[in-house]
Amino acid sequence: MNMLIKKLSPQKHRDSEKAAWSLLLSQGRVLSQITSDKKVRFNFFNLYAFASLWLSFFSFILPTAYADETPLPDLDPKFYSVKVSNPTRDAGFVVGDALDRTLVITIKKPYELVKESLPIVGYEHRWKGQISGVELVKIQVDEKSLSEAMQHTLNLRYQVFTTSKTVKHASLKAEILNVRNTKTKEVVRLRVPFFDFRVSPLSLFGQIKLNEDMSPFVPPLTLDASSEKRNMQWLIGLLTLSLLGLLYIFGAYTWLPKMGGPFAKAYRDIRKMPETAEGLQQAVARVHQSLNITTGSSLFGNNIAELINKKPAFAPLQGQIAQFFALSRQVFFEPQAATQLSESPKAWLLKLCRQLRDCERGLPVESPQK
Amino acid sequence: MSDSQLADWRKHALTLESEVNKVVVGQQKPIRLVTTSIFSRGHVLLEGDVGVGKTTLLRAFTRGIGGGYQRIEGTIDLMPNDLVYHTYLGEDGKPHVSAGPLLQSGEDLSIFFFNEINRARPQVHSLLLRVMAERTLTAFNKEHHFPHMIVFADRNQVEKEETFDIPSAARDRFMMEIPIVVPNDDHIMESLVFDTRYHDVDALVANVPENILQFDQLNIFGAMLQNSISASPTLRSYVLNLWRATKAPLDYGVQVSGVDMKRLVLSGASPRGMGMVLRAARVNAWLNERTAVLPEDIHDVFHATVAHRLVFSPVYEMRRTEIARDMLSGIINAIATP
Structure with missing residues (x-):
């Protein structure tokens, strides 16, 4: 019957409503006549008449009342615009996760939003009789008046209260808002698109043993980070070597200050040179x-x-340097020239280099060579 | 040549130097360079301001060397023939011709002193060029030789009026150009002003003993000396690098403040110039009692023997003395040996 009434036109609706009321009234008159005639006796007939009266009433009135929840017509798209900002991902949500959604709805005059139609926090959304498990937990509405329209910004926060053994579908429902024409008082509806996402289980089915793994005395599960640790160790080692290399370069290719000076290098080189004239x-x-x-x-x-x-640190070795030039004179320019070396020239040069190296490092110099 | 001969001659040379140092004070380095030039048988050009003692220095050396001494003053109207002969009317009223300063001493001419050479015309420079290079002169249908002659000349760079710049070819004939500057020592400066012995230059120069050296032996000794002092391969390589650096200083990283080094040098030292460097360096080594040339000997004579031979871009000629000094110092600092 409900379905039949739903299929009736509004005019026929009103006719049937009138017929119901007239039937109720006629039966009422019959009942009043019976009672006024004082011939009323509590018998089966009277009970039948009373029951039939109320049955007739409900059979006409109740379907009429239900017909008031029929969907409202949709608002003409030219009077509104909806801008939706959904979560950036649509998978990987688990129980307890919150999803933020922002709706920017602009409604042009003469229509206005019916505030009472805004979603209600805590309302359990059902789908085909089943609780969807996604609940609105917070709503914040900001309004902005434009010249020919009103802009409503709805910040909605939903929270997932459902889970399953496998990944399952869920959605942020398509909110339906009512809009009223301020001139004709006509109420129409405005539908916001839904948002589909997937809810994942907290763990793989069969891998968790409640007795063992969910005990409050069990430490939290940790991921295996051994490969990451190993990579980190390699990278730290590489970074350390790089920094050491940089330090070596910035330190003029020496590990310590005043190390690797010209005479230190000369000393190392001369040690390797043969004891020949060349x-x-x-x-x-x-x-x-x-x-x-x-x-x-x-x-x-x-x-x-x-x-x-230029380098006063070499002053103590001025005599030795002059002696070196005398040796150089003999070696390169004047073989007959005499030198006053008491040992082999190479050994003397090594001693001189070591002393000059100490000078360049700012160390105290040994007693001058004889 | 024996070591004793070298030592004897060295003793004479040092005596001459010492005597000149007594007459011309505070000029030890120029005096050493002139001594070096005499034994290298090279001509000397002194350069310096007016009144710093250039002429006195050359006259003192002339007295010590001995031999024929002639002198001429450079003037703007001096002509080449003025160096060769004089014409005059004699007491008999007839014209006479007599030998000029170049010919008067004949082959015994030891020193030809050309005072203020930059006042003479280029024609005179040209004649002098030949005399300095070849030590010969053709006059009166005869070739005259001056085997022992050394030209001492001086000029002052400050005065530019009525002067002629000496062409680079003529400058190259001089072994050395020696700058003479007033000594900085207060004691010497005071002595030069207040000591009355400097008032009479003739009397001052007369203090130098005559004929300390045997002028007619200098050529022979000079040649022997050159053969006695050796130059090692390392030194030869060093000198070649110095020579290359005078031609392309930028290749050796030599920079002079405020000078575009790419444009500075038109011509570096000549082969003759570098030969003279080695001749002078050998004498310097001998005077320092060495038997071989050291880099230090080159350094002692490098500025004096090379600076005046460099040919710079005209834009830098006005600063020649300063730029040449900085450039040559830069070359010595940049090139190492061995």
Whole structure:
């Protein structure tokens, strides 16, 4: 019957309603006549008449009342616009997760939003009689008046209260808002699109034993991070080596301050040189090179004072440096020239280099060579 | 040549130097360079301000060397023939011709002193060029030789009026150009002003003993000396690098403040110039009692023998002295040996 009434036109609706009321009234008159005639007796007939009267009433009135919840017509799209901002992902939600959704609804005049139609916090949404498990937990409405419209910003927060053994479908329902025409008082509806997402279980089915894994005394589950740790160790090692390399480069290719100076390098080089005439020439040339680098220009026997002026730390070895130039004179320019070395030239050069190296490091120099 | 001969001659050379140092004070380095030049048999050009003692210095050396001494003053109207002969009317009223300063001493001419050479015309420079290079002169249908002659000349760079710049070819004939500057020592400066012995230059120069050296032996000794002092391969390589650096200083990282080094040098030292550097360096080594040339010997004579040979872009010629000094110092600092 309900379905039949739903299919009736509004005019026929009103006719049937009138017929019901007239039937009720006629039966009422019959009943009043019976009672007024004082011939009323409580018998089966009277009970039947009373029951039939009320049955007739409900059979006409109740379907008429139910017909008031029929869907309202939709608002013409030209009078509104809806901008929806949904969660950035649509999968991987588990029980307890919150989903934020923002609706920006602009309704043009003469229509206005019926505030009472806004979603209600805590309302249990059902789908086909089943609780959907997604509940609105917070709503915030901001309004902004435009010249020819009203803009409503709805910030909605839903929370998932459902789970299952496998991934299942869920959705943020398509909210239906009512809109009233301020001139004609006509009420129409405005539908906001729904948002589908997937709810995942908290754990894989069968992998969790309630007795063991869900006990409050069991420590929280930890992920296996051994490979990440190993990668981290490699990267930290690489970073350390890089920093050390950078330090070495910024430190002018030395590990410590004043280390690896010209004479330190010369000392290492000369140790490897052979004890021949050519080796001696190479050794003397190597010391010349270090002296030139230290002075910043070519150093000769007649301008040793320039080195001392620039690097006073070498002053204690001025005599030895002059002696070195005498050796250089003999080796490179004047073989007949005499030197006053009491040991082999190479051994003497090594001692000199070590002393010069100490000078360049700012260390106290040993007693001058004889 | 024996070591004793070298030592004897060294003793004479140092005596001459010492005597000149007594007359011209505070000029030890120029005096050493002139001594070096005499034994290298090279001509000397002194450069300096007016009144700093250039002429006195050369006259003192002339007296010590001995031999024929001639002198001429550079003037704007001086002509080449003025160096060769004089014409005059004699007491007999007839014209006479007599030998000029170049010919008067004949082959015994030891010192030809050309005072203020930059006042003479280029024609005179040209004649002098030949005399300095070849030590010969053709006059009166005869070739005259001056085997022992050394030209001492001086000029002052400050005065530019009525002067002629000496062309680079003529400058190259001089072994050395030696700058003479007033000494900085207060004691010497005071002595130069207040000591009356400096008032009479003739009397001052007369203090130098005559004929300390045997002028006619200098050529022979000079040649022997050059053969006695050796130059090692390392030193040869060093000198070649110095020579290359005078041509392309930028290749050796030499910079002079405020100078575009790419445009500075038009011509570096000449082969003759570098030969003279080695000649002078050998004498310097001998004077320092060495038997081989050291880099220090090169350094002692490098500025004096090379600076005046460099040919710079005209835009830098006005600052020649300063730029040449900085550039050559830069070269010595930049090039190492071995």
